[in-house]
Amino acid sequence: MKKSIADIMAIRQSMQSEIILRDNVDAEKEIHIIVGMGTCGIEAGAREVFNAMVDYIEEHDLKGIRVTRTGCMGDCADEPMIEVHVPGKEHEVYKKVTAKKAVEIIKKLAK
Amino acid sequence: MDLSFALLELASNSLDAGATLVKIRLRVGRRACLKVSDNGRGMDDETLKRACEEGFSGKGSSGLGLYKTAKYANQSGGSLKLRSKIGKGTSAILKARQFETGDMASSLAVILDDESDIVFKARIGLKRIKLDTRRLRSETGGISLSDARKKAVIKKYVNENLK
Numbered sequence: 001m002k003k004s005i006a007d008i009m010a011i012r013q014s015m016q017s018e019i020i021l022r023d024n025v026d027a028e029k030e031i032h033i034i035v036g037m038g039t040c041g042i043e044a045g046a047r048e049v050f051n052a053m054v055d056y057i058e059e060h061d062l063k064g065i066r067v068t069r070t071g072c073m074g075d076c077a078d079e080p081m082i083e084v085h086v087p088g089k090e091h092e093v094y095k096k097v098t099a100k101k102a103v104e105i106i107k108k109l110a111k
Numbered sequence: 112m113d114l115s116f117a118l119l120e121l122a123s124n125s126l127d128a129g130a131t132l133v134k135i136r137l138r139v140g141r142r143a144c145l146k147v148s149d150n151g152r153g154m155d156d157e158t159l160k161r162a163c164e165e166g167f168s169g170k171g172s173s174g175l176g177l178y179k180t181a182k183y184a185n186q187s188g189g190s191l192k193l194r195s196k197i198g199k200g201t202s203a204i205l206k207a208r209q210f211e212t213g214d215m216a217s218s219l220a221v222i223l224d225d226e227s228d229i230v231f232k233a234r235i236g237l238k239r240i241k242l243d244t245r246r247l248r249s250e251t252g253g254i255s256l257s258d259a260r261k262k263a264v265i266k267k268y269v270n271e272n273l274k
Contacts, residue, residue: 037123038173039173039179042123047119050221051266053259066255068223069224071170
């Protein structure tokens with residue numbers, strides 16, 4: 001078996017419990033977190049912030065949270081910055097976020 | 112800076128250039144070679160010539176990303192070479208002699224989303240991995256790679272296979 005096919009199979013297996021059947025959160029209910037990932041953000045620790053959220057969400061099996069990147073958010077001195085979009089609410093912007101603060105934000109959202 | 116941050120800088124540029132496909136090839140042995148190529152909007156000759164200048168940006172950003180990436184490549188005894196064609200895309204080849212590989216899985220988690228596809232082929236020492244999100248999507252019934260839990264699964268998979 002080609003390595004690439006084996007890889008796909010392995011990931012698919014890991015995702016068995018993750019596949020959309022069990023994961024049918026309404027798109028309208030999804031929370032979306034956007035992390036500024038320009039060079040300024042990356043240097044200020046945006047990758048660590050991003051991954052702290054991803055890891056926490058996985059560890060606590062929180063469904064329906066999208067975490068994506070964007071380029072420079074225009075306020076380099078306040079990076080890392082994140083935007084939190086909760087359906088039906090005004091979006092919130094957090095500045096100078098650390099990995100610890102990011103996890104606190106997720107905890108608050110999960111309540 | 113390490114290779115994983117260089118990957119993040121280069122792939123971020125690809126995504127900011129509207130790429131729908133980013134191909135990443137990484138070879139790490141005594142030397143390292145990282146190639147990131149995309150089908151984004153590309154750069155004209157003048158922009159390409161100035162792309163690695165400190166403070167120069169073709170997209171209204173700080174103009175530090177490619178400058179720092181090129182500086183890192185040079186300081187590590189290697190180089191950063193860019194090729195680009197308007198409307199076709201850009202490719203960047205980074206070569207390094209003294210380097211740290213860094214946390215590849217964390218950089219990949221950042222660049223995975225539903226707007227673009229990533230092909231990541233890496234050989235680090237004897238370990239190899241290939242991740243093609245086009246196949247992953249079709250084989251799993253179109254899962255969302257913007258979803259944090261899916262990113263976490265892929266991170267674990269990359270870590271298990273590269274460490």
